[in-house]
Amino acid sequence: MTLLNVDTEKCKQDGLCAGDCPAGVIYFKPGQYPELKRGAEAMCLRCGHCVAICPHGAMDHAEVALADCPPIDPALAITKDQAVQFLRSRRSVRRFKADPVEKADLQRLIEIGRYAPTASNAQVLRWLVINDKGRLDTIAGKVIDWMRGLVAGSGEGLLPYMPAVVNAWDKGFNSIFQTASCLVVAMAPAGSRNGMVDLTLALSYLELAAPQFGMGTCWAGILQHAMESSPAIKAEVGIPADVPYHYPMMIGYSKVRYYRLPERKPPVITWA
Ligand SMILES: Cc1cc2nc3c(=O)[nH]c(=O)nc-3n(C[C@H](O)[C@H](O)[C@H](O)COP(=O)(O)O)c2cc1C
Incomplete structure (x- = not known):
């Protein structure tokens, strides 16, 4: 053929x-x-x-x-109102059930992520799944050690949220992974000029799809910042040093439900 x-x-x-x-x-x-x-x-x-x-x-x-390539089923098309509510009801979930996350559920969500657009249809993303609370605790401990150094230091690199995160950890709460026991990391290799965009879109697909599977997600921005600052933390997560583009996302079975759509700032648009 x-x-x-x-x-x-x-x-x-x-x-x-x-x-x-x-x-x-x-x-x-x-x-x-x-x-x-x-x-x-x-x-x-x-x-x-x-x-x-x-x-x-x-x-x-x-x-x-x-x-x-299955045919598009017109019966499954959603209305404008359904689309708006679907997109507006996406939420960051930080309270997860203690149940272990099923590999099959993770696989299904990641498979949805691959339908996100990729520049030139490159499809070069790789996925790392850490489905182990013990490992997440170890990683969080390393992030806290790194953060403690910044809190105790000259102020360079210190961000306003850091003292509170360290404080919470000392009191037994993990603000880095909240109550998640599973982390999904999307990665793109060196040389993929749009790698960061591609993996961000794929993670957004995961985030949007998750509630339909009883799941919730939250971008793990604190860990991302730590990995960008400390090669040792990036290595602890298991991301090869030569992989420049990555972002971690917490994932699990959601323990929370939301009843309203919170408002956001109006868009700032220049009609040129
Ligand atoms: C890139 C990025 C990084 C984020 N990092 C964190 C994080 O480390 N911890 C956290 O609790 N939430 C994190 N969030 C979630 C935001 O706080 C959240 O999106 C925002 O407050 C709006 O709430 P919503 O997602 O429910 O609409 C992150 C979100 C994004 C987009």
Whole structure:
């Protein structure tokens, strides 16, 4: 099979595939069947737009197989109001049930994360899952040691929240991971120019999908800051030193429920 395979029985020669191809690699002339431009194989983004846009199921792609691309079910479409409420009701969850997080649930959420867009459809993200309260306690302890140094130091690098975090730890509360026993870290390799954007979007997908699975998430920004400042903490988490882009997210079964949609500042827009 070549990269593109057109089923000539089904193709209506409407040119939709060629017109929507973001890389412009499909040659089409009215009255003919679409085909991959000569020598254009490397330029194809493997984004599957040509498969997705064909209403006749006539286009197959060697790396985005038609058989793996289910039809969109109009019955599952959501209304504008549903979309707004869905997006507005996303919350950072910090209170988690003590139940161990099932590997299958984590796998399902991470699989949803891979449908987030990636620049040039690069799909180079890697995932690290630490599903072990003991390990999270050890990592948090290292973060606290690092933070204690800053609290006791000259003031350089000290952030306003740090004394309270250290204080809480000394009183037995872990503000770094709250009540989470599981951490998901999204990573992108060196050389991925949009690595940080790609992994942020994937984690956002996880965050949005989590409540539908009875789960909740919270970005672990304190740990991220510690890892950016201390290679030893990054190593403790298990992120290879040569992986420059990463962000950790707490995850677990949510213990809380919210009843209202909190308001946010109005957008600042320049209509240029
Ligand atoms: C990049 C990023 C880092 C964050 N880091 C932390 C964190 O370390 N600890 C925490 O409790 N919440 C953290 N949060 C959650 C924010 O505090 C939260 O998004 C904000 O207060 C708004 O609440 P909401 O997410 O429920 O809308 C982080 C959020 C983002 C986007």
